[in-house]
Amino acid sequence: MGVFKALAFAALAVAVPVEERAKKPQSFLKDLGNSTWVIGNEIWNVTQNRQYANKLFYKGGDRVGNAVGHYVSYNGAASDLNWTSAAVADSGNDWINVKFTANEGDFHWVIYDDLPGAYQYFVNHALPTLGEFRTLWRLDNTSFSRGRTNVKDGVLPPLEEYRSAINVQDETWQKADGTYLTKYDWSGNVRDMDFHGVYGDEVGSWYLNPGKDYFNGDQLKQELMVHRESQTGDAVQLNMIHGTHYQAISRDAFADGKVWGPWLWYLNDGSKDDAAKRAQEEEEAWPYKWFDDKEYQSRGKMQGKLVLSDGRPAAGAAVFLGDNNNSTISTLDQGKGYYYTTYADEDGKFDIHDIRTGTYALYAWGNGDSIADVTTNFTQNDVVIKPGKNTNLKELTWKVTDTKNRIFQIGAFDRKTDGFALSGPTPFEHARISKCPANLTYTMGKSQTSDWCFGQALNGTWNINFPVKTAPSDSKLTVSLAGFSQGTSATILLNGVQVGNITSASLVNSQDTYRGATRNGEWRLLEFAVAKEGLKMGENRIDVGVEKATQWRGWLWDSIVLERL
Numbered sequence: 259m260g261v262f263k264a265l266a267f268a269a270l271a272v273a274v275p276v277e278e279r280a281k282k283p284q285s286f287l288k289d290l291g292n293s294t295w296v297i298g299n300e301i302w303n304v305t306q307n308r309q310y311a312n313k314l315f316y317k318g319g320d321r322v323g324n325a326v327g328h329y330v331s332y333n334g335a336a337s338d339l340n341w342t343s344a345a346v347a348d349s350g351n352d353w354i355n356v357k358f359t360a361n362e363g364d365f366h367w368v369i370y371d372d373l374p375g376a377y378q379y380f381v382n383h384a385l386p387t388l389g390e391f392r393t394l395w396r397l398d399n400t401s402f403s404r405g406r407t408n409v410k411d412g413v414l415p416p417l418e419e420y421r422s423a424i425n426v427q428d429e430t431w432q433k434a435d436g437t438y439l440t441k442y443d444w445s446g447n448v449r450d451m452d453f454h455g456v457y458g459d460e461v462g463s464w465y466l467n468p469g470k471d472y473f474n475g476d477q478l479k480q481e482l483m484v485h486r487e488s489q490t491g492d493a494v495q496l497n498m499i500h501g502t503h504y505q506a507i508s509r510d511a512f513a514d515g516k517v518w519g520p521w522l523w524y525l526n527d528g529s530k531d532d533a534a535k536r537a538q539e540e541e542e543a544w545p546y547k548w549f550d551d552k553e554y555q556s557r558g559k560m561q562g563k564l565v566l567s568d569g570r571p572a573a574g575a576a577v578f579l580g581d582n583n584n585s586t587i588s589t590l591d592q593g594k595g596y597y598y599t600t601y602a603d604e605d606g607k608f609d610i611h612d613i614r615t616g617t618y619a620l621y622a623w624g625n626g627d628s629i630a631d632v633t634t635n636f637t638q639n640d641v642v643i644k645p646g647k648n649t650n651l652k653e654l655t656w657k658v659t660d661t662k663n664r665i666f667q668i669g670a671f672d673r674k675t676d677g678f679a680l681s682g683p684t685p686f687e688h689a690r691i692s693k694c695p696a697n698l699t700y701t702m703g704k705s706q707t708s709d710w711c712f713g714q715a716l717n718g719t720w721n722i723n724f725p726v727k728t729a730p731s732d733s734k735l736t737v738s739l740a741g742f743s744q745g746t747s748a749t750i751l752l753n754g755v756q757v758g759n760i761t762s763a764s765l766v767n768s769q770d771t772y773r774g775a776t777r778n779g780e781w782r783l784l785e786f787a788v789a790k791e792g793l794k795m796g797e798n799r800i801d802v803g804v805e806k807a808t809q810w811r812g813w814l815w816d817s818i819v820l821e822r823l
Contacts, residue, residue, distance in 0.1 A: 285354045285369040287346050295344045297356050297367055301374045302525060304328065306358065308340050314397070316374070316525055317461055323398035325492040330365055330380065332391045339365070348550070362386075365393075366520075368548075374526060375464075377546075379519025380499070387511045391500040391518075395456075395463055402456035402463060402493035405484035406530060407446040409684060414456070414484075415439050417491035427772065427810070429488060430688055438688040441485030441494075442773040445503065445686050448473050449599055453537040454483040455524075456493040462528040465497050465521060466537045468544035471614065472499060472518040474593025476578045476621075477601075478673060478778045480504040480685075497521065500593055504741070506768035506780040507587070510594040520549055545612050553614065558643040561609035562651030564602055564622055564636065566629065566658045571606030572636075573628045575656075576673075578621040579610060583639050589621050590780055601625060613643045622656065623673065630670035632658050633736055633819055659821060665733065666702050666724045668710050669817035673781040675712035675740050678815060685777035689810055691715045696804075699723065712776055715746050715812025719803040722818070730793035732823045735786045735800070738816035741770035741779025745808030750786065751801040753794065758786035760802070760813060772810040779814055788820070 285299040293308040298315075305313035311328035314321045322328075331338040339360040347357040353370045362385045368377035378393065385391065405414050423431035423439055430440040446454065448470065455464035473479065481498040499518045502508045522540055526532045545557065560579070564572035578589045579598040595616075602608045602622070622636040636656040643649055675681040680693055694711035696718025702725065714720060735750070735757060742760070744767035750758040770779025800820075804812070 282351045282371075283349060283354055284371045285352075287344060287354065287356045289344065293341070297344075297369060299369055299371050299373070301372070306341065306344070309338050314395075317527070319401070321398050321401050321461060321463070322396075323400070325398055325487075325490065326396040328393070328395050330360075330393045332362075332385060332388045334390060339363075341365075368520065375522060375524040377520045377522050379517055379521070379549075382512045382516040382518075383514055385512055387509055388500065389502040389509045390498070393497040393499065395495040395523075396487060396490075396492035397456060397463060397495065399486070399491045399493050401458050401461050402495075403458045405444055405456050405486075405493070407444060407454045407483045408451050409446050409686070410444055411530075414486040414493060417486065417488075420486075420488045429485075431488070440688045440774060441482060441488070442503075442688065443686050444485045445480055445482045445773075445775075447477070447685075448475065448479045448481050448498070448501075449477055451483070453524075453533050454495075455533065456484055456495050457528040457530070459528060462526045462530075462533060463495055464524045464526070464533045464536075465495065466524055466533075466540045467497070467521040468537075468540040469612070471596040471598055473597065474500050474508060474510070475505070475591070476580070476589040476597070477576050477599045478590060478781070480775065480778070502769075504768065504770045504773065504775055504779045505591060506766040508591040508593055512594060515553075516594075517551065517554065520546060556615045556645045557612045558615055558645055558647045558649060559609065559611045560613060560641065560643060560649040560651065561607070562620070563653045564606040564608070564656050565653055566632065566656050568658055568660070570629065571604065572602050572622065572632075572656055573604045573606060574625045575602040575606065575608075575622045575629060575636075576625045577602055577608045577610075579613065579618045579641065580621060582617045582619045582641075584619065585637075588781065615643050615645050617642050620651070620654075624671045626670040626672040626674075626676065630672065631661050631664065631667060632656075633671050633738070633817075634658050663822040665726065665820040665822065666722070667817060667819045668700060668722065669707060669738075669815060671738060671817040671819070673738070673740055673816055674778045675776065675814050675816065677707045678710050678712040679708055681712035681776060686774045687776055688774040690774065690776050691771050691810060691812060710815065713771060713812055713814045714748070714802065714804065715771060715807060715810060717804050717807045719801050722800040722802075724798055724800070724820070726793050726795055726798055728795075730790040730795065732790050733788040733793065734821055734823055735788050736817075736819040736821070737784040737786070738818070739782040739784070739813045740777070740816040741768060741775055741814035742782050743767055743769065743771040743779075743811040743813075745772075745811030746804060746813070747806045748802050748804045751803065752788060752792045753798055755792055757788055757792065758784065760784065771812050771814060775814065777814075781816065782813075
């Protein structure tokens with residue numbers, strides 16, 4: 259037997275004496291003293307120290323190796339949780355619930371005898387106000403050579419590529435051929451994620467997060483999922499249960515007892531098909547009946563119908579159930595509670611099941627297609643969800659502006675760059691924004707939506723030529739940005755006279771354009787008054803002129819609209 263396999267066998271043997279393996283449950287917690295514990299079952303086992311779980315024995319080998327292992331932390335790597343004790347909090351005839359206690363709260367591993375992996379969840383007791391809270395694995399880069407999200411699947415860049423490249427910003431390097439290495443290419447929309455993880459020819463390690471109601475943010479919430487650690491080469495598998503990678507303001511204080519999870523950390527032989535099958539099974543089983551928590555099990559449902567004030571159904575509208583009476587924090591930045599998302603059908607009808615009981619606000623906004631011209635949002639507070647009950651909101655009227663007053667519109671009003679040049683096919687690519695032109699001319703009636711580029715970040719001017727066919731009147735220019743990173747500013751002129759601006763002085767930074775987001779980041783809405791004297795019969799021109807630019811920093815375009823008041 260080789261040394262590698264012998265060590266794995268020895269650790270398992272220490273953790274599970276022969277006489278105990280015949281008993282139920284066979285899953286185990288073994289206290290080795292000196293703040294070291296071994297947990298697992300006959301399929302896998304983990305050695306947990308005060309801070310890191312630095313050994314993972316599975317399929318005949320230690321799958322952590324020289325990597326860091328498993329840990330829980332907040333606000334980046336600055337604050338890793340330190341475990342002061344471990345105990346079996348509960349058990350059944352084929353499972354145990356192991357609780358690791360830290361000052362900030364309790365981290366649980368629910369281990370079934372026949373499960374390759376474990377269910378995990380965290381119960382808050384004293385976390386500080388924070389933006390980032392995560393669990394993660396940093397694993398052996400030989401066993402786990404590839405990464406998978408729902409938008410990217412492939413070989414993680416070898417460590418040697420980083421060492422021969424030039425660092426150009428945080429976790430981003432330029433290679434000799436001019437292309438880039440960046441961990442942010444391995445990001446994805448949290449609520450669209452089916453499963454993600456790292457894998458190789460022998461093994462796979464996956465996070466399966468059914469339900470997702472404990473994640474912060476709305477449908478457009480994006481997070482980093484996996485990557486290659488640039489200094490050590492570790493294969494990194496992230497579970498960003500409260501994250502800020504593409505946001506402006508997302509800091510929350512949490513109630514004592516707030517629960518994140520449960521989710522499933524799942525091991526297999528590297529098969530994506532098997533991981534997909536298991537992910538579907540977990541979705542069907544959510545919310546988990548086995549999770550013995552009264553507040554978790556107390557759930558109801560909701561339904562309703564959104565109709566625009568002009569009589570149209572709000573077909574395809576994005577629907578978000580979030581914080582009640584919260585007019586100061588965007589839906590993307592909400593994160594202290596539990597959150598639910600869906601989309602209205604073609605008739606404007608929507609429903610959400612398995613909602614934790616409580617009082618929420620219902621938010622909605624346009625998602626393109628037949629309501630791409632809707633520039634307003636919908637909010638209704640005091641939506642009460644009762645245990646076992648259906649909250650029927652019936653028909654809700656969403657006030658919209660009269661499209662007859664629309665002078666022009668470029669782009670669907672949907673908080674995304676969809677339809678613009680270079681907005682696809684993938685939603686993440688470092689420096690793609692620099693491929694958009696410095697100068698651009700868009701002529702209403704001649705140009706197509708695809709002639710407008712997805713982002714603006716270079717010194718230069720984008721012109722919009724448009725006609726006014728009736729007597730000018732007071733109007734409003736609405737500038738909708740799908741994302742904004744500080745460092746680049748623009749002045750907006752109408753027929754040579756300033757009517758507005760896009761500046762770092764008035765907009766808080768979000769980490770989207772310089773981290774390679776191309777579809778969306780933190781949505782911003784700017785509105786500027788246009789006096790009737792500023793318009794003229796016949797041809798008019800709007801200039802969006804960038805006079806100060808910082809590389810890769812600027813804004814993602816959603817829509818620009820001029821309409822009469």
